[in-house]
Amino acid sequence: MTLNTDIAISQATPLESIEKIAAKVGLTPDQIEPYGHTKAKINLPLSDQHALGKLVLVTSINPTPAGEGKSTVAIGLGDALNLIGHKTVLALREPSLGPVMGLKGGATGGGHAQVVPMEDINLHFTGDMHALTEAHDTLAALIDNHIQQGNELHLDPRQIVWKRVLDINDRALRQTVIGLGGRTSGVPRQDGFDITVASELMAVLCLSEDLTDLKRRVNRILIGYNTDKEPVTVGDLKVGGAITLLLKDAIKPNLVQTLEHNPAIIHGGPFANIAHGCNSVLATQTALQLGDYAVTEAGFGADLGGEKFMDIKTPVLGKTPDAVVIVATVRALKYNGGVKRADLETEDLAALKQGSANLLRHIHSMQQYGVPVVVAINRFTSDTDAEIQTLTDIVKAQNVAVATTTEWADGGAGTTDLAEAVVKAANQESHFTPLVKPGTDLLTQVKAITQKIYGGAKVELSSKAERQLKTFAKRGWDHLPVCMAKTQYSLTDDAHQLGAPTDFTIHVREFSPRLGAGFVVALTGNVLTMPGLPKHPAALDMDIAADGTITGLF
Structure with a gap:
């Protein structure tokens, strides 16, 4: 075999048992669950x-x-x-x-x-991605079922912020209409799909300290607003326990x-x-x-x-x-x-x-x-x-x-x-210094990141983003950490500007509260939360033989 691809090199290397790997770092058999x-x-x-x-x-x-x-x-x-x-x-x-x-x-x-x-890590691994997808979409189904079954929380179907997810690039699902098919098929409304890794549940899972903290964060997740424009959370829907139990292994x-x-x-x-x-x-x-x-x-x-x-x-x-x-x-x-x-x-x-x-x-x-x-x-x-x-x-x-x-x-x-x-x-002496003090307002944080990290000059907010900041201040959300959603290809919000541009402006089109994760996402430029597949997707080069040997996976 010519070892000129990642998968060929991987397949040519014998692996040690996971018990032996665990023992190298002092993990006992009862501290691991082999898959x-x-x-x-x-x-x-x-x-x-x-x-x-x-x-x-x-x-x-x-x-x-x-x-x-x-x-x-x-x-x-x-x-x-x-x-x-x-x-x-x-x-x-x-x-x-x-x-x-x-x-x-x-x-x-x-x-x-x-x-x-x-192969396993790149594909289904231990099922974490599937668990997150199912947990996320279970919540989406419970939201629409609540509206269908009388809508006790008076959720406004036009202000549901919890989309559905799928762990594959599928641009056709970015914007959808659901609930078609008559009274028994739900309430029609506009919806859409994000990729699973953009789900707030993914952020919640990655920031949780334990199962109790996970459930606490899940209950804080904002799912939408009621007809009085007040926020509604998973805790209000009383399904935090159900969503958390789907993530007990993940x-x-x-x-x-x-x-x-x-x-x-x-x-x-x-x-x-x-x-x-x-x-x-x-x-x-x-x-x-x-x-x-x-x-x-x-x-x-x-x-x-x-x-x-x-x-x-x-x-x-x-x-x-x-x-x-x-x-x-x-x-x-x-x-x-x-x-x-x-x-x-x-x-x-x-x-x-x-x-x-x-x-x-x-x-x-x-x-x-x-x-x-x-x-x-x-x-x-x-x-x-x-x-x-x-x-x-x-x-x-x-x-x-x-x-x-x-x-x-x-x-x-x-x-x-x-x-x-x-x-x-x-081993050098160092003194970690945060970029901004905890509790700094959102706009100041965005400006600090723009100027100190990106090397930019100014921040420009859309009218929607400006209105959101005023609303967030009233609700106590304006001092949460900010998570910038921006193109990865440039220091600016324009993917075509390479190198190290200066004197540029970051454009924030809207803010998205992620109360479970504990931060607010600032969406800049035209960044997408559901990517699309390229003209020649990698899937075209993949195959599997009768004996289960995988080829073309990098």
């Missing part, structure tokens, strides 16, 4: 006697079609830290079937830096392994362009308890997942990162410097220097939190020595540690320089 031979749920809580390890956050520049390999670097870093003698546990997100079957791909890494079994973190047989916890998967983009608090806490180091990642670039990790997740987690790794590639930075995709394998030092402004913006953004930053240059075979040296010099000129990695080809052994730099950074 077959190579996957397991972790039973929580663990003993309080576990001291917390160091926390390393892996983020990146803005993603481009050239690829950055953030998850691959994170996995390689986890393997490398174990290789140099530091017990390390990965804490990553679960993939969504939308990108798996569409364009972006999975979230299991690549080459010789993967979490496995990659709340447990999943244990798997890397190709080098190191432990990895995969749990939760909110997108960072439309949600907060971080794996579950429970998964990260568990990794911190089980390892000397916990390596986690946040979705898309530091402007999205990185910022949200700092401002939304860490207050709940109760632990701030000891070091931040920003992943960049020569190819992606040349793309930011104006090089077309077809020419990215040609050396172009001028474009690299110009595009590096994007990386410098993200370095500056993360440094504002008072945490040491390390840059990982994820090397591709087409990168020249001159390009690697140029980028290294640019980063060093900022007094920032930098290391080149080759984890795709070499696994942990190709990432040891980064591991050494991370250990040094994580």
